[in-house]
Amino acid sequence: MASYNGGQALVAALHGHGVDTVFGIPGTHNLTAFAALHEYGIRTVLTRHEQGAGYAADGYARVTGRPGVCLTTSGPAILNAAAAAAQAWSDSVPVLFVSPGLPTDHPGLGNGYLHEVRDQRAAMGSIVAYSHRVGSVAEIPGAVAAAFAAMTGGRPRPVHLEIPLDLLEAAAPVEPMAPVRVPTAVAPAAELDAAARLLAAAERPVLLVGGGAKAAAGPLRALAERLGAPVLTTANGKGVLDEDHPLAVGAGLHQPSARRLAEDADVVLAVGTELAPSDLWTGPYTLTGTLVRIDIDAAAITTNADPHVRLVGDAADTLDALTKRLVSGIGRSSDHYHSQGRERAEAARAALRADAATEGAAWQEILAALAPVVDGSTVIAGDSTMVCYYGALSGLAVHRPAGFLYPTGGGTLGYGLPAAIGAKVAEPASRVIAILGDGGIMFTVAELAAAAQLGLALPVLVVDNGGYGEIRNEMVDRGDPVAAVDLGSVDFAALGRSMGCHGVRIDDPADLTAAVTEAFAADRPTVLWLPAS
Ligand SMILES: Cc1ncc(C[n+]2csc(CCOP(=O)(O)OP(=O)(O)O)c2C)c(N)n1
């Protein structure tokens, strides 16, 4: 058996699980791991803050469909990544967070050890699916295999592994462990039959599609086409069906038109969505029809609404199984569905676009200028800013799964830029655009330097309205004093240039089409600053 130190054992196990990229920052306690990354030829993406590393790993995971990895040092470093861990948890994104912990023989009661945190494992364990502290070097391959099994089997959630810092240095015999092959689950036949009968008999079916369907784009389209069912998506499901598809209504379950469509349907099939308040905004739908849900997570299939038929299983396989049943004779000819479905979808899309134009009136020129540069590869990485949730979510069509990276559940500021970096690292040939507010970008603005160092051709739009616009509006609406929301003016173009990016001031949003096109071909990121007028 080969002898490895803990850092090597960790990296060998990551390598064995197909990890080719790790986001993180080195420190005194994790040096053997960074040395091993170099040894194994795993790409190390150095961010400027651990929160950025966590969001980048999240963006990487969303785009590739494989777990992202974030490696930090102990104490404040892993706690810096905690907001990203919470964000990944709330949006069901598989990210492995790895950090050193106090030495194995440390009493853990506070004696001033460097980076000491009273209970780091408990802190992370309260945020992610689970946090595990390994007890020996020999255990590391098994701990990594278990973490990957947890992240890839069932509902994806982040995991934290803590390796006592003395174990990262200590050498011991280590037996590699092959990745666990995770079987996919399909709902039982009787339930599939029941769902297929309901769908076949439906006159006005609607599909509600969430992030849980991201890996099921083909089967989703096939079922939608078979049924002639209009497809509405959440933020995380945006693009699972190309938004140019005749049955695609668009994204934004909160839109009044989306609500009407769902509430008027006689059968609603919800796929991989929590039907979450963070997508619906104004309370649960009052469905008049029958609800069928597909969810990989048995514990989540009744969340926010208990469906008439509960299909617990993998989205792709379950959708396939439904389509097979419909094709093999349950229900009417597909032509009948097709013509009606397209008309319903067309009407619903027009209504949703009208809603989007009203809600996003202030950002229409920006979105119109961006539309021509969005192609089949494009990923929009958005932040929790009005131009994204009142604007791009419903008002800018994307054409691929994971085409819209957005912090739906966590609603965290500072997500967009590092998530864009993770996506661009994952897919260098794809067009990735970051869209941020002047408030949000400052939470992780240091990552402009990381993106510049990586030479990423990344347009970074900063839509500046002089502060925390959403919060300012809320204060005004409530009649509260307007305070603590105005941010002094920053020249974001100059800021970008100072960090090694191009920086361009955009006074007319119409200029964005050319500016973004140029940014896609540049040798570095381009900050496109739309100043407050
Ligand atoms: C980490 C974090 N801190 C605070 C908030 C609360 N918050 C929500 S929106 C917002 C304002 C964001 O400003 P900006 O990014 O400029 O977008 P705008 O609202 O102006 O469009 C704030 C402070 C948050 N969502 N996340």
Ligand SMILES: [Mg+2]
């Ligand atoms: Mg703002």
